[in-house]
Amino acid sequence: MNQLIRSRFRIIIAYLVYAVLVAGLAWVFHQNTFHNELIALRAQGEVRLSEASSRLRLQIDSHRALTNVIANDTRIVQAIAEQRYAEAKSALEEFEATYGAWRIDLSAPDGTILFSSSNASPDVRHSDAFLQAALNNRLGFAQALENGERIIKLSRSVLIDHSRPAGVVVLSVSLAALEFEWPVAPEPIVFFDVEQLAFSSNRPNLLLLSRGQDPEIAAFNLTKSTRNRGLQLWQFRPPNGDFLEVIKAEQFVPHLDLTGVIFLDTSEPRATARLRSILVLAGAAVLGLIGTVALQQRRGRVFEQQYSSQLEARVEARTHELRGAQDALVEASKLAALGRLSAGVSHELNQPLAAILNFAENGQQFLARGRSGPAAQNLTLISDQVRRMARIIGNLRAFARQEVAPTEQINFGNVVASALELSREDIAEAGVTLDCHLPEEALFVLAGQVRLEQVVLNLISNALDAMAQSKRKDLSLALRCAGDTAVLTLSDTGHGIADVSAVFEPFYTTKDLGASKGLGMGLALAHGIIARFGGTLSCNNLDVGAEFRIVLPIVEGSNA
Known part of the structure; x- marks a missing residue:
């Protein structure tokens, strides 16, 4: 008995050591897999962010070229030189309708708007630095919020006789219209301006959030979480959403003076790492199971002779009990069949008995009145019903015996x-x-x-x-x-x-x-x-x- 207890104790110790080793191996494998998946995920995110930045830059560059075309259009130059603003306004409206600009303004060198394609408010004035870049024969660039609309402004001076700037063409482009053309991306991509305001994004609910310290602007909910071998993980919560664990990649876009950021969900890398660690555990469990089965087979052969006689006795006793239960079940089935047959006889004989009762009562009334003819007819009907009951009983007997x-x-x-x-x-x-x-x-x-x-x-x-x-x-x-x-x-x-x-x-x-x-x-x-x-x-x-x-x-x- 003591030898059996010691054997079982050694087996338990071996199982515990094996479980600790397998758990440690699975943890190391999980961490390595998760780190490698994060690196691959960040590389994919950098590629997608670069594609998004290039796409936005190309969209705005097409409007840069349009600004130069409008500034050198002969109708615009002649209209300014001859102060025929109605003709210039018509030309600007034509450019706006053709190329899809949000608004095109023509302002004087001092910033006063001479005319606009969309009847701009007289309160709208362009900054001096923005206009000065155009007056110095450069392409002006600026970002602005006008009535809640996110605008990219491009400016170019209008030269008379190719030397003297007489006005400035200001082309305003709606970022919302540009974002509408973007393909659907699985990850949030946000472009922050120099004031750390989310100026452009493929997620409308992230727009105009600030990751700076401005208390008057809704904050971009992004906080540091843990680190994984030098990779910083973040807790990101979009408005009206749940917290997500993400890593991010950033890229500065010098042409637009914007910083692009992509937020990559780590749930898939974690799921991959978890799955692979589970596969490691499953493989180890299979090996352990094989060893356990082999050990149990060995022990089973040792104790097989010891318990075989007891098992045979139990089987014989159980067989005897089952035979008794089977006999009781047969008797119960017979009683149930007898009950069903009795219920059927009672049900089927109910209508003939009711008819016999009705005919008997009618016959008594006819006899009381001395009408023997109808009374005899009722007796005949009673005889028919009795024969009918005999046939019903025969049918029920055939039904019960499956005849x-x-x-x-x-x-x-x-x-x-x-x-x-x-x-x-x-x-x-x-x-x-x-x-x-x-x-x-x-x-x-x-x-x-x-x-x-x-x-x-x-x-x-x-x-x-x-x-x-x-x-x-x-x-x-x-x-x-x-x-x-x-x-x-x-x-x-x-x-x-x-x-x-x-x-x-x-x-x-x-x-x-x-x-x-x-x-x-x-x-x-x-x-x-x-x-x-x-x-x-x-x-x-x-x-x-x-x-x-x-x-x-x-x-x-x-x-x-």
């Missing part, structure tokens, strides 16, 4: 008419409006007269019970020929079926349990009877009430 009861060619329409005749008093007493459509030609099917009539009677009785509490009581029966089948449709305006899928199961009922017609066997028996005739009995709910449908094959050659 094949004899069938014959019968007229389906006559069966329906007979069932309606037997139910006519019940229909009238229930206040139900009957709508029956039977075909003039005979529809012969292969079935049992009494059994098929009993199915139709059962459906009619169920329909009357379903409409007992309905305000509208309509019962519709329609028999028709559909190809090589006869179809009987019976619909009511009752409460419908709660569970259509279970309606043909034994003991399913929507009536009160214990009632004379509430045993739940009628539809189960009807379904089995129709199936033995080679047909189908189906049910579905309507907008109001339910519909049952009997489909039986027509006997070939009987309807010619």
